[in-house]
Amino acid sequence: MxxxxxxxxxxDLEAIMQLEKACFGNDAWAKPTMRxxxxxxxxxxxxxxxxxxxxxxxxxxxxTKATSADIQTIAVSPSQRRSGIGKALMQALIQKASELSxxxxxxxxxxxxxxxxxxxxxxxxxxxxxxxNYYRPDGVAAIVMRLAFTRNPAEPVVLGIETSCxxxxxxxxxxxxxxxxxxxxxxxxxxxxxxxxxxxxARAHLEALDATLxxxxxxxxxxxxxxxxxxxxxxxxxAGALMVGVGAAKALAVAINKPIxxxxxLVAHVAVDVLERGKLETPTVxxxxxGGHTSLLLVRDLLTDVELLGETIDDAAxxxxxxxxxxxxxxxxxxxxxxxxxxxGDPKAIRFPRGLTLPKDQxxxxxxxxxxxxxxxxxxxxxxxxxxxxKISIPDVAASFREAVVDVLVTKAINACQDHNVPRLILGGGxxxxxxxxxxxxxxxxxxxxxxxxxxxxxxxxxxxxxxxxGAQKIMAGEAPSALDFGVYSTLPV
Ligand code: KG4
Ligand code: ZN
Numbered sequence: 085m086x087x088x089x090x091x092x093x094x095x096d097l098e099a100i101m102q103l104e105k106a107c108f109g110n111d112a113w114a115k116p117t118m119r120x121x122x123x124x125x126x127x128x129x130x131x132x133x134x135x136x137x138x139x140x141x142x143x144x145x146x147x148t149k150a151t152s153a154d155i156q157t158i159a160v161s162p163s164q165r166r167s168g169i170g171k172a173l174m175q176a177l178i179q180k181a182s183e184l185s186x187x188x189x190x191x192x193x194x195x196x197x198x199x200x201x202x203x204x205x206x207x208x209x210x211x212x213x214x215x216x217n218y219y220r221p222d223g224v225a226a227i228v229m230r231l232a233f234t235r236n237p238a239e240p241v242v243l244g245i246e247t248s249c250x251x252x253x254x255x256x257x258x259x260x261x262x263x264x265x266x267x268x269x270x271x272x273x274x275x276x277x278x279x280x281x282x283x284x285x286a287r288a289h290l291e292a293l294d295a296t297l298x299x300x301x302x303x304x305x306x307x308x309x310x311x312x313x314x315x316x317x318x319x320x321x322x323a324g325a326l327m328v329g330v331g332a333a334k335a336l337a338v339a340i341n342k343p344i345x346x347x348x349x350l351v352a353h354v355a356v357d358v359l360e361r362g363k364l365e366t367p368t369v370x371x372x373x374x375g376g377h378t379s380l381l382l383v384r385d386l387l388t389d390v391e392l393l394g395e396t397i398d399d400a401a402x403x404x405x406x407x408x409x410x411x412x413x414x415x416x417x418x419x420x421x422x423x424x425x426x427x428x429g430d431p432k433a434i435r436f437p438r439g440l441t442l443p444k445d446q447x448x449x450x451x452x453x454x455x456x457x458x459x460x461x462x463x464x465x466x467x468x469x470x471x472x473x474x475k476i477s478i479p480d481v482a483a484s485f486r487e488a489v490v491d492v493l494v495t496k497a498i499n500a501c502q503d504h505n506v507p508r509l510i511l512g513g514g515x516x517x518x519x520x521x522x523x524x525x526x527x528x529x530x531x532x533x534x535x536x537x538x539x540x541x542x543x544x545x546x547x548x549x550x551x552x553x554x555g556a557q558k559i560m561a562g563e564a565p566s567a568l569d570f571g572v573y574s575t576l577p578v
Contacts, residue, residue, distance in 0.1 A: 087169055089176060092129035092141050094122050099138040100131070107159040111219060121156060128180050132160075132169050139164045142173040146184045153181040155191035158200075170200070174207055178231065188232045192218070195225040204229050240312040240559045243300070243336070244552025245293075247329030248321025248349045249376045250274060250285045252292040254300040255549025256311075257556050262359045263304035265542060265549040268292040275416045279406055280375065286324035293332050300548070308340050313565065315555025318346040319576025321376065326572035334568060343565030345555040349546075350578050351390050353512035354383055355554035356543045367506045368537075369393075371497040373521075374513030374546065375402035375417070378493075380451045380500050381578060386554075387561050390578045393500050394451025397440075401489055402515045404455035408485050411463050412478050422482045423518055429483030431520075436461050436488040441495065451500055458488055490521045494528050501534050510537040516544045 092100065097119055104112045113121075122129055126147045132140035142158035155177060160170045181189050191209065193200050201211075209229040218226035239259030246253035250271055256264040270288030274280050301307065316333035319326060330346075337344035354370045370381040378396040383389070399407065402419055409418025414425065439454035462485050469476040493515075501509055509529060515521065516538060529536040543549060 087132045087134050087139055087164075087167075087172075089130050089132055089172070092122060092131035092143075094119060096131050096138065096141075097122060100141055103138055103141065103159055103161055106162060110221060113157070127156065128177070130173055130176055132173060134164070137161075140169045140173055142170075142177055144177040144180055144189075146181060146186055151185075151187040153184065153186040153189045155189060171203055171207070174203070178207065182233060186233065188230055191229050192226040193229065194219055195227050201227060201229075204231075207231065238560070240556050241306065241310050242313050242315050242345075242552040242555040242559065243311050244347070244352075244548040244550070244555055245314070245316040245329045245333045245336075246349070246352075246546055246548045246551045247289040247293075247325050247332075248317045248319070249325060249374075249546055250280045250288070251546040252289045252296050252329075253546055253548035253551070254293075254296045255547055255552040256300050256304040256306065257359065257549060257552040259556055259560065260358045260362050260553070262549055262553075263306070264300040265547055266296050266300040266303060267542075267545070267547055268296045271417060278410045278416050279403065280322070282322045282324050285322055286328050289325055289328040293328070297336075308336075311340060311342060313337075313343045313345060313555060313559055314340075315345040315347045315551050315558075317349045317352065317551050318570055319349065319573035321349055321572075321574060323572055323574045326574065330570075330572050338568070344568065345558050345563070346566040346570045347551050347554045347558075348390075348576055348578055349551075350377065350379055350381065350392075351383075351386065352550040352554040353544075354381065354390075354510060355386055355557055356512065356539050356547075356550040357510055357537060358386075358557065359543065359549060359553050360539060361537075365508055365535075367504070368508040368510050369497060369500045369504070369506050370510045370512060371493060372512045373401040373493060373515035375406060375419075375515075376400055377513065378402075378453045378455075380496060382500065382504055382506065386557060387563065392578050394449070394453065394496070396453040396455065397449070398454050398456040399459065401453070401455060401493060402513070404459055404489060405486075405515065405518075407459055408462050408482075411459075411466055412481060414478075414482075417514075419515060419518060422486055423520070425479050426483035426486045426520065427479075429477065429479030429481070431483040431487035433477065433480035434465060434484040436465075436484055438488055438492045438495075441492060450503075451496055453492060453496065455489065458485070486518070486520050490518065490524050493521065494525045497525070498528055498532055498534065502532065507533065508535045508537065510539075512539065512544050514545045517541060 129143040140160040143156040146153035209231045213228035215226040217223045244255045252268040314337040372379045378401045380393040382391040406418035414421040440449040
């Protein structure tokens with residue numbers, strides 16, 4: 085017969101005392117003790133009933149500000165043992181203790197009672213002590229057991245640190261809610277070199293971290309003690325730059341005594357979607373295009389099943405924009421400049437090559453990218469014109485170059501969706517700012533019946549919120565934290 089739980093009150097005292105005597109004989113509590121237990125403000129007693137018959141009860145004590153709770157007693161009618169009532173009562177009390185924010189629960193059990201000991205072990209309790217001569221009058225020892233909650237809050241507050249390239253990003257999330265997203269970029273310091281200089285980036289991270297962290301905490305309106313875990317990018321990216329973030333994250337995690345999660349930067353670009361939509365719709369293809377990477381991912385599950393379909397075999401798409409901008413005498417970063425200049429140009433003026441799109445590339449490189457041939461072609465075009473003393477149209481070259489990059493990116497992304505029967509595409513990375521890319525990808529996705537997701541731009545570029553978001557997803561899925569000795573991997577696979 086099935087049993088029913090009710091909160092035990094003083095009205096149940098007589099029935100409880102009967103069962104108490106039946107279960108514990110000489111060792112039973114006196115009635116006044118039981119009454120005061122039932123009515124005390126810091127106790128929670130549950131009674132199990134089968135119809136009108138009381139078949140079990142159990143009590144928990146938890147003082148408001150204490151971090152621990154105690155199982156006071158548990159009894160199950162001898163006729164109902166092994167029916168799961170004891171276990172169910174314990175589980176209900178453990179749940180209650182958790183709701184009351186207890187961090188640990190203690191109980192004592194007679195040493196000569198192996199069955200309940202096994203039950204408690206099965207619920208996660210561990211023996212931590214033994215008290216000689218504890219139970220009266222027979223002098224049996226007590227085994228003291230403890231269950232420590234591994235806090236797996238429904239909405240963990242996670243601080244994410246991102247330093248894989250030239251953005252020092254610190255983001256804070258609560259579950260899937262964005263609390264802060266602060267970015268400090270060292271882009272200006274790289275401008276005169278026309279590209280990111282790894283040593284400069286690493287040093288800039290070191291200098292920016294403190295203030296960025298402060299600002300993130302202020303924006304989130306929290307203090308460090310509220311944080312449940314730290315997440316940090318440990319690859320892929322620039323090794324020296326990654327090392328600064330990982331070192332800082334480990335120091336922070338140790339200082340606040342909280343777990344740390346090492347996070348893959350590329351997967352985090354996809355995880356950002358949960359901050360806007362609550363969850364990631366899967367499967368999805370992700371096209372990640374920035375100054376550091378150009379990757380196509382097939383994401384069947386954000387945490388357990390991400391496949392790298394392809395990536396650039398030479399320059400990243402953003403890097404190509406930056407290099408061509410230099411060739412055209414435009415400033416760094418080149419992407420926005422080319423985008424601006426191209427508005428007045430004819431994208432069909434020059435037919436620049438589309439890397440790795442020939443039939444012969446379709447087997448090995450169907451989802452890979454190459455921009456070095458395009459870069460050379462643009463440089464040749466400019467040199468040739470100059471050598472002939474002809475004036476080139478910078479808008480035409482910029483527009484034609486941009487068209488070639490966008491065409492390849494979008495064609496390959498849509499091929500990936502169609503080949504794998506995936507009706508979704510999500511974009512990430514700084515190149516997503518490109519106006520022509522947005523135009524073409526929107527048009528071709530809608531023609532192909534593919535749902536297109538473009539996160540808010542501040543979440544597209546490298547940022548700490550995406551790292552925090554992926555960390556929070558891991559925690560909510562019950563993933564164990566990283567051991568503190570993890571390293572950085574500039575080519576970390578997804
Ligand atoms: O994601 P992101 O901010 O981080 C790094 O890779 O560091 O991407 C920056 C890259 C740069 O290469 C920049 O030229 C490119 O994104 N980018 C653009 C545009 N805006 C930024 N590329 C093309 N068109 C744009 N409008
Ligand atoms: Zn990135």
